Amino acid sequence: xxxxxxxxxxxxxxxxxxxxxxxxxxxxxxxxxxxxxxxxxxxxxxxxxxxxxxxxxxxxxxxxxxxxxxxxxxxxxxxxxxxxxxxxxxxxxxxxxxxxxxxxxxxxxxxxxxxxxxxxxxxxxxxxxxxxxxxxxxxxxxxxxxxxxxxxxxxxxxxxxxxxxxxxxxxxxxxxxxxxxxxxxxxxxxxxxxxxxxxxxxxxxxxxxxxxxxxxxxxxxxxxxxxxxxxxxxxxxxxxxxxxxxxxxxx
Amino acid sequence: xxxxxxxxxxxxxxxxxxxxxxxxxxxxxxxxxxxxxxxxxxxxxxxxxxxxxxxxxxxxxxxxxxxxxxxxxxxxxxxxxxxxxxxxxxxxxxxxxxxxxxxxxxxxxxxxxxxxxxxxxxxxxxxxxxxxxxxxxxxxxxxxxxxxxxxxxxxxxxxxxxxxxxxxxxxxxxxxxxxxxxxxxxxxxxxxxxxxxxxxxxxxxxxxxxxxxxxxxxxxxxxxxxxxxxxxxxxxxxxxxxxxxxxxxxx
DNA sequence: CGTACGCTTGATACCTTTCAAGATAGGTGG
DNA sequence: CCACCTATCTTGAAAGGTATCAAGCGTACG
Numbered sequence: 362x363x364x365x366x367x368x369x370x371x372x373x374x375x376x377x378x379x380x381x382x383x384x385x386x387x388x389x390x391x392x393x394x395x396x397x398x399x400x401x402x403x404x405x406x407x408x409x410x411x412x413x414x415x416x417x418x419x420x421x422x423x424x425x426x427x428x429x430x431x432x433x434x435x436x437x438x439x440x441x442x443x444x445x446x447x448x449x450x451x452x453x454x455x456x457x458x459x460x461x462x463x464x465x466x467x468x469x470x471x472x473x474x475x476x477x478x479x480x481x482x483x484x485x486x487x488x489x490x491x492x493x494x495x496x497x498x499x500x501x502x503x504x505x506x507x508x509x510x511x512x513x514x515x516x517x518x519x520x521x522x523x524x525x526x527x528x529x530x531x532x533x534x535x536x537x538x539x540x541x542x543x544x545x546x547x548x549x550x551x552x553x554x555x556x557x558x559x560x561x562x563x564x565x566x567x568x569x570x571x572x573x574x575x576x577x578x579x580x581x582x583x584x585x586x587x588x589x590x591x592x593x594x595x596x597x598x599x600x601x602x603x604x605x606x607x608x609x610x611x612x
Numbered sequence: 613x614x615x616x617x618x619x620x621x622x623x624x625x626x627x628x629x630x631x632x633x634x635x636x637x638x639x640x641x642x643x644x645x646x647x648x649x650x651x652x653x654x655x656x657x658x659x660x661x662x663x664x665x666x667x668x669x670x671x672x673x674x675x676x677x678x679x680x681x682x683x684x685x686x687x688x689x690x691x692x693x694x695x696x697x698x699x700x701x702x703x704x705x706x707x708x709x710x711x712x713x714x715x716x717x718x719x720x721x722x723x724x725x726x727x728x729x730x731x732x733x734x735x736x737x738x739x740x741x742x743x744x745x746x747x748x749x750x751x752x753x754x755x756x757x758x759x760x761x762x763x764x765x766x767x768x769x770x771x772x773x774x775x776x777x778x779x780x781x782x783x784x785x786x787x788x789x790x791x792x793x794x795x796x797x798x799x800x801x802x803x804x805x806x807x808x809x810x811x812x813x814x815x816x817x818x819x820x821x822x823x824x825x826x827x828x829x830x831x832x833x834x835x836x837x838x839x840x841x842x843x844x845x846x847x848x849x850x851x852x853x854x855x856x857x858x859x860x861x862x863x
Numbered sequence: 864c865g866t867a868c869g870c871t872t873g874a875t876a877c878c879t880t881t882c883a884a885g886a887t888a889g890g891t892g893g
Numbered sequence: 894c895c896a897c898c899t900a901t902c903t904t905g906a907a908a909g910g911t912a913t914c915a916a917g918c919g920t921a922c923g
Contacts, residue, residue, distance in 0.1 A: 439766055443856040447773075449765050461766075464759030469766060489751070496744060506757045508715030513761060514700050515690055515712075515720060517768035521815025522698075524878070555901065564772025569879060571903060587888080587902085603693060775910070806869065820911060822871060838870085838920090 382481075388429060388455045389505040390498070397495050404491060406482040411435075411474035417458070418472040424462040426482045430454045433478025434553045439470035448562040451475075451554060453539055459485075460509055475553035520563065528563045529573050530602040533583070537592060548592045555588075633732075639680060639706045640756040641749070648746050655742060657733040662686075662725035668709070669723040675713040677733045681705045684729025685804045690721035699813040702726075702805060704790055710736075711760055726804035771814065779814045780824050781853035784834070788843060799843045806839075 382388065390401055411417060417428060420440060430452050437450040437458070449470055452458050462468040463485070492499045520528050541547035552559070560570040577583050582601070583592045592598060633639065641652055662668060668679060671691060681703050688701040688709070700721055703709050713719040714736070743750045771779050792798035803810070811821040828834050833852070834843045843849060 439769075441770070441856075442854065445856050447766070447769050449769050460758060461762035462758070464755045464757075464762055469762050489747075492750070493744075493747060496740075499743070499750070500740070503754075503757070504715045506715075506754070506761065507711060507713070509761045510757065510764060511712035511715055511720050513764040513768065515698070517764065517772070518690075518698050518700050518813075518815070519692070520772060521768070526878095557901075562769075564769070566880060567902075568881085568904085572879095575903085777910095808869075817912060818870075819872085819913085823911095826871085 382431060389457065389501045393495075393497065393501070397498065400491060400495070401498075404484065404487045405429075406484070409480050409482065411478045411480065413474055413476050415474045416471055417474065417480060418468045418470075420468060420471040422468055424459065424466050424468055424485065426459065426484045427488065428458040428472075429481045429483060430456050430458065431479040431481060434475045435472050435478055435480075436475055436554055436558055437470045437472050446561065448554075448558050451562070454543060457505060460506055475558075525563075525565050525569045525573050526576065527601060527604050528565065529559075529570060529577075530598055530604075532559065532563055533590065533592070534599055534602040536590075537595070548595065550590055551588045552590055553588065633682060640708065640752045644746075644748065644752070648749065651742060651746070652749075655735065655738045656680075657735070660731050660733065662729045662731065664725055664727050666725045667722055668725065668731060669719045669721075671720065671722040672718055675710065675717050675719055675736065677710065677735045678739065679709040679723075680732045680734060681707050681709065682730040682732060685726045686723050686729060686731075687726055687805055687809055688721045688723050697812065699805075699809050702813070705794060708756060711757055776814075776816050776820045776824050777827065778852060778855050779816065780810075780821060780828075781849050781855075783810065783814055784841065784843070785846075785850055785853040787841075788846070799846065801841055802839050803841055804839065 390398065393401070409417070411433070417435060420438075432454050434454075435452045435458065436448055437452070439447045439449050441447065447470075452472070458472055458480070459468065461470075492502065516531075520531065523531070536552065537547040537550065540550045554562075556570050557567050560567045563570070574583075574585050577598075578585070580597075582594050582598050583590060585591070641649065644652070660668070662684070668686060671689075683705050685705075686703045686709065687699055688703070690698045690700050692698065698721075703723070709723055709731070710719065712721075743753065771782065774782070787803065788798040788801065791801045805813075807821050808818050811818045814821070825834075825836050828849075829836070831848075833845050833849050834841060836842070
């Protein structure tokens with residue numbers, strides 16, 4: 362169950378040039394004053410490269426570091442007591458991994474690479490220490506954590522009352538937006554995760570996701586070819602994603 | 613929509629004796645050294661008293677403070693663009709309100725009292741400033757925030773794949789545990805929120821919640837009388853709450 | 864005393880899961 | 894380079910769980 366496979370090692374090197382990081386505009390450290398960026402660079406351990414399927418974190422291992430995605434994408438999966446497999450998050454470049462581990466002191470799920478990806482390691486103790494001297498860093502970090510609380514809280518409550526059609530639209534619009542902010546086309550992108558992971562993440566089955574995609578295609582909303590998504594009618598897809606609930610009634 | 617009703621005012625008084633607070637063992641500030649507790653007391657504005665239905669926070673208003681529940685309970689509700697009413701959280705004594713507002717700088721939902729309740733106000737700017745001098749306070753706060761991220765992330769993903777029977781069991785077990793930690797009986801308690809709010813929170817309808825409670829009663833799991841809950845067979849209820857998923861199949 | 868709100872109960876429709884094969888595609892080894 | 898294997902995606906038919914719609918019922922409070 363907890364296959365103790367190759368857990369990656371970071372290079373011993375102890376300096377990163379954050380100022381040259383392509384993810385920096387998205388990273389919560391982005392646009393910090395130069396001096397402080399440099400200090401961060403002293404802390405951050407750079408550039409583990411992961412291949413598809415490589416684990417970055419094993420569920421239950423002690424929390425030591427946050428990880429910042431520089432390129433590629435990863436998923437977080439939690440296995441519950443009854444051997445249930447739950448996809449709890451996807452991480453794209455510029456996003457922070459491990460925010461949910463600080464509280465318990467252990468990582469609540471395994472994090473696995475969905476494709477070739479690179480990450481930076483941010484040892485938490487040293488990060489906290491740096492925070493003592495850089496209030497702005499603290500503020501950014503709190504902001505980041507808080508946004509996470511809010512979006513999980515609201516996003517999930519929303520999904521709970523939604524049909525498959527709306528859930529998937531919501532997911533695709535969100536992904537599209539995430540790609541757009543990374544400088545990619547919001548209309549054509551490649552979803553690195555398999556259908557099964559999407560279904561699991563949305564609380565649906567693979568079959569339902571598949572059928573829903575077919576319906577979208579029939580309605581001229583979008584087309585998919587394997588992992589490739591091509592959105593044809595974004596306005597309508599967005600309207601669908603925002604659609605209130607199940608059927609008629611208002612609560 | 614945003615009924616500008618009586619928004620409560622705090623007394624001008626500027627000192628709170630945290631050390632005498634009954635919620636202190638549950639509050640994230642609990643068990644801090646005495647000096648620091650005292651400093652907190654200088655910041656915290658005490659004791660607004662709310663009656664059932666009184667709003668503490670109006671959705672969209674600028675974020676200025678966190679609130680700590682001293683007694684009673686409250687709910688957070690978010691109204692979406694399409695006038696959909698979503699219950700996104702319940703707060704019991706010792707819990708922090710407003711964690712999800714830090715990021716956006718606005719409160720993402722209204723917070724309304726479910727019964728007579730008292731809260732302390734914790735102005736955020738001053739709290740941050742105090743954090744500069746008290747690293748332990750920062751750590752506690754981060755821990756608190758992180759736990760929130762984790763439980764929302766996992767808890768919700770779980771609910772998404774659950775039947776009404778399991779969702780409600782999960783909710784009742786969680787509430788029972790929260791009461792237990794507050795020194796009340798975990799077997800007999802009073803849920804201050806109406807059925808409709810529970811249903812909404814769990815992504816169900818009132819009818820389904822009602823019918824499910826009847827089924828529990830028929831099975832000898834628990835009985836309800838209005839807001840009163842009396843759990844008869846906790847082990848079985850817990851097993852039900854942990855039950856894996858919809859029907860047979862494993863993911 | 865009545866009105867309102869919350870809770871119950873019943874019948875029906877519908878979405879999604881479940882079960883079961885089949886079709887594709889990517890990767891491996893002969 | 895092709896055959897095979899496995900994981901992934903597709904399609905179909907049936908069952909099941911909830912939402913929906915519609916009344917009743919109780920109870921609290923003005």
